[in-house]
Amino acid sequence: MLGSPSPWQTAQTQLxxxxxxxxxxxxxxxxxxxxxxxxxxxxxxxxxxxHLTVFTGYRVQHNLARGPAKGGIRYHPSTDLDEVKxxxxxxxxxxxxxxxxxxxxxxxxxxEPSMLSRHELERVTRRYAAELVPLIGPEKDxxxxxxxxxxxxxxxxxxxxxxxxxxxxxxxxxxxxxSIGGSAGRAGATSRGVMLSAFAALREHGVDHRGxxxxxxxxxxxxxLAAQYLHDAGCRVVAVSDVKGGVYNPQxxxxxxxxxxxxxxxxxxxxxxxxxxxxxxxLLELDVDVLVPAALEGVITAENAPRVRARFIVEGANxxxxxxxxxxxxxxGVVVVPDILANGGGVAVSYFExxxxxxxxxxxxDEVNERLAALMARAYREVSFLATxxxxxLRTAAxxxxxxxxxxxxxxxxxxx
Numbered sequence: 001m002l003g004s005p006s007p008w009q010t011a012q013t014q015l016x017x018x019x020x021x022x023x024x025x026x027x028x029x030x031x032x033x034x035x036x037x038x039x040x041x042x043x044x045x046x047x048x049x050x051h052l053t054v055f056t057g058y059r060v061q062h063n064l065a066r067g068p069a070k071g072g073i074r075y076h077p078s079t080d081l082d083e084v085k086x087x088x089x090x091x092x093x094x095x096x097x098x099x100x101x102x103x104x105x106x107x108x109x110x111x112e113p114s115m116l117s118r119h120e121l122e123r124v125t126r127r128y129a130a131e132l133v134p135l136i137g138p139e140k141d142x143x144x145x146x147x148x149x150x151x152x153x154x155x156x157x158x159x160x161x162x163x164x165x166x167x168x169x170x171x172x173x174x175x176x177x178x179s180i181g182g183s184a185g186r187a188g189a190t191s192r193g194v195m196l197s198a199f200a201a202l203r204e205h206g207v208d209h210r211g212x213x214x215x216x217x218x219x220x221x222x223x224x225l226a227a228q229y230l231h232d233a234g235c236r237v238v239a240v241s242d243v244k245g246g247v248y249n250p251q252x253x254x255x256x257x258x259x260x261x262x263x264x265x266x267x268x269x270x271x272x273x274x275x276x277x278x279x280x281x282x283l284l285e286l287d288v289d290v291l292v293p294a295a296l297e298g299v300i301t302a303e304n305a306p307r308v309r310a311r312f313i314v315e316g317a318n319x320x321x322x323x324x325x326x327x328x329x330x331x332x333g334v335v336v337v338p339d340i341l342a343n344g345g346g347v348a349v350s351y352f353e354x355x356x357x358x359x360x361x362x363x364x365x366d367e368v369n370e371r372l373a374a375l376m377a378r379a380y381r382e383v384s385f386l387a388t389x390x391x392x393x394l395r396t397a398a399x400x401x402x403x404x405x406x407x408x409x410x411x412x413x414x415x416x417x
Contacts (some may be wrong), residue, residue, distance in 0.1 A: 005322060005324075007297050011086040028407055037059075042055075048119060059107035060088040061088065062085070065410050067101035068239055073153070095347060100351040142172060157176055188225045189345040193343060193345015197314055198314045200376070201337050209234060218241065219269050235255050243295075278298060285408065287309040314342045316339075348376070352368055383397045
């Protein structure tokens with residue numbers, strides 16, 4: 001929307017609020033808001049028809065005070081340096097909030113993956129990965145899938161890095177296939193974390209999740225599985241949407257049937273039998289208990305926030321609520337479980353995958369899920385306790401914990417030279 005703040009502006013505002021709450025000085029603020037490294041690369045691709053197309057790729061390492069950089073790689077036409085910087089900053093706080101020893105990074109290429117053939121996607125990925133070889137590595141920077149990428153993308157990156165370095169390095173990426181060092185439970189980890197966060201928020205406010213109504217915007221990798229997990233646990237998922245629109249049935253939807261419709265039918269949830277067609281904006285304003293925005297950033301703004309009727313918003317996407325909307329929702333008593341807490345399940349199990357790769361010893365899916373549940377429960381308790389103690393929102397509390405832990409790491413390590 002014209003006039004809405006950019007993701008980078010929003011991230012800076014959230015950091016400034018946390019800095020003020022924590023009483024950090026200007027020097028530490030400057031250190032925390034300045035990315036450690038920002039790389040912009042040319043990514044030329046020889047298309048299947050023989051002509052040359054040049055894309056632009058990015059990788060930003062925001063902060064390395066608590067460990068190697070960690071963050072996804074996205075393929076999307078709107079990807080630019082400001083977006084990648086914002087998402088890298090969010091990853092720094094996210095890793096600190098959920099208590100894993102990583103710093104934040106993010107990367108991507110400005111392209112529409114659906115417009116490329118599989119062979120073209122492989123070539124553009126390998127060329128991009130080759131440009132990243134000096135920056136990434138199991139003890140330096142560990143990419144993962146994000147919007148527009150998947151486990152196959154990670155396999156190509158792992159193979160390219162291994163060829164360039166002369167040895168097999170399974171730990172250079174996470175979210176890769178199990179056959180080459182991936183982890184059981186990784187594919188649905190972000191969605192499972194969303195479910196766990198939603199249940200923690202509902203439980204804290206005395207709401208039984210069984211029978212709670214849910215709307216999910218974004219029926220992709222995160223949203224589809226989140227809808228399925230919530231449905232399987234007893235929630236009533238009444239609406240979902242994708243880029244082409246949404247469907248609504250107050251009696252409840254069958255997420256598995258919707259997945260089959262998308263996969264084997266029209267490629268969209270729109271038109272699913274027994275449902276009413278709604279728009280993405282209409283879905284955000286439905287009268288439901290839980291709203292899960294799991295698409296892209298900035299979908300809930302100052303313009304539509306007054307019309308949001310959900311009691312709980314659980315951010316499956318990164319930055320779906322703008323700063324102005326956040327204040328409006330807080331004033332109205334809407335509980336927002338922020339992205340750096342709610343969608344931390346993916347990076348948590350990425351950490352588990354990295355640990356397994358580094359020791360060449362792998363856990364069962366039940367073991368992974370148990371560890372994830374314990375980690376997410378602890379993180380939510382810590383954020384909720386601070387929010388109550390300081391009388392601030394969950395977002396502010398999460399930012400305070402994340403920023404505070406990174407600042408403490410800087411103070412402990414000192415400044416070189």
